[in-house]
Amino acid sequence: MRSINYDKIVMEMAKLCRDANYFLGDDVKNAYDRALAEEESPTGKEIIEQIKENTEIARTEEVPMCQDTGVAVVFLEMGQDVTVEGGGLYDAINEGVAEGYTSGYLRKSMVEHPFRRKNTGDNTPAIIHTKVVSGDKLKITVAPKGAGSENMSSINMMAPAAGEEGAKEFIIDAVRKAGPNPCPPIVVGVGIGGNFEKAALLAKESLLRPVGQPSKDEEIAKMEHEILDKIKRLGIGPQGLGGTSTALAVHIEVYPCHIASLPVAVNINCHATRHKSIVL
């Protein structure tokens, strides 16, 4: 059994939170360049230029690219041959989030109760999803998620007869309804199959894929492409002010499901599609 020190996890977690908010991944930057080249609206082009410049300022000055530094959504892949020494894994993650959001001057956006709404002061608790895998490594991914885009998510427990066409329509409709709110150009995360919560989780996980990387399933990759094309024709454009680059990519993940159900979940991410990982 290999062991990882509690404090090491706290430190790495804190760094991931800061880095995710300061340094945008190259996958997203390349997607901006493609959008800029394709965009037909002059206002849209200007907006993408501003977004690109913003990313550069955030990177060079080490400041948050967006003021909504989000909820800390954490994905863990825990090898079954690894343990944590000196404390609990989830405690270490939360301590790291508190430390990262405080030392990194990130905005604390978590309230302790959905109705009483008192700020917890350190952006904890994180929302943690854990998978146990083989091996003796621990992979930590953080994907800070702002409310502007998260609030535009939706799920539909469709009848199997709705089929691929029904699912496509629902996804495109979710983007249309979201309009300018999730800060387009967006990345559209989709989960199809499983059950209610599995579909939602798949949609969120799909956003961890490098932006624009097609699904390994050829049919699904084709579907992603078709949906993206239709979304571009909606006219929403950068920031919803009209244009062709409404979305940078559509990512779909699928999973087996019950004979009588077809769950479809859409989780929209803004142009600030932030995620950073480390393997310990």
Place this chain on the structure above:
Amino acid sequence: MSKKQLTPPLSDADVENLQIGDQVFITGTIYTARDAAHKRLVELLEEGKELPIDVKGQVIYYVGPTPAMPGQIIGSAGPTTSYRMDPYSPRLLAEGLKCMIGKGTRSKEVKDAIKEQKGVYLAAVGGAAALIAKSIKKAEIVAYPDLGAEAIRKLEVQDFPAIVVNDCHGGDLYEEGVRKYKK
């Protein structure tokens, strides 16, 4: 789409000159406020009391910045979603407020008030928070310090970038822009 400079306080004529799609650069004093501060301002007006800031001819920016790092004037400061201010904006426009900056669509009531009172709604680029912070040269809390990130701040800005979305002529770029590029 043309580029225009704006220097608050704004007059009716300044606002009439703006058309949807115009790119504007604001230089001078603007104020920040979000839902909690708006609620307090409108409550004061209902009670017939004086506001802590004079809104006549002024610009309000909807923002809740990240904490300022040592040596920084303000943290990252991009726009927040405007619809949360919709219940309060018509009252402030009636009081002489001229310009609001945020992101996202406004209610019919706000758009009507923009027309009637000769105001304007601008969008700043959502998520361009580090870039926008660069245009902020001074920041000072002038009311409601107990609200923290949501306190009312007076900002001195230089070439603050925004786009005209709802002009006083009834134009709405969210509608017209999308119509133009829909295929």
